[in-house]
Amino acid sequence: MSAVSKVVLGVTVVLSVGTVAGVHIQQSRLRERLREGxxxxxxxxxxxxxxxxxxxxxxxxxxxxxxxxxxxxxxxxPQH
Incomplete structure (x- = not known):
């Protein structure tokens, strides 16, 4: 595996994990806002x-x- 392939794979993994984590955090915040509502x-x-x-x-x-x-x-x- 070349160095460029490893870098691309690493960046892809980091972005995928970041995206999944971001979605979970966003869903947690949304659930909390609904409960507060x-x-x-x-x-x-x-x-x-x-x-x-x-x-x-x-x-x-x-x-x-x-x-x-x-x-x-x-x-x-009556008062007159």
Whole structure:
């Protein structure tokens, strides 16, 4: 085997191993990003549920406050 053939074979092996390693690393990163995306989606859904719960609580409190205000106004009677 000539020196040029050995160099070509070596370069080819190094490039092949580098390509395979690069693909595996890229797939690992992609899998990790997908897992993080799922975790972010779950967190986003929980925040949305919390926000809806808080909104419903505020609506209920507003209605209660308006009822109390209306009772106070009717209890005082007309002010002329």
């Amino acid at each position: 799922v975790a972010r989606d779950i967190e986003r859904q929980q925040r949305k549920e919390d926000n809806l719960r808080l909104l419903q609580e505020q609506i209920a409190l507003t209605k209660q406050l308006e009822l109390e205000r209306d009772r106070m106004l009717t209890a005082k009677g």
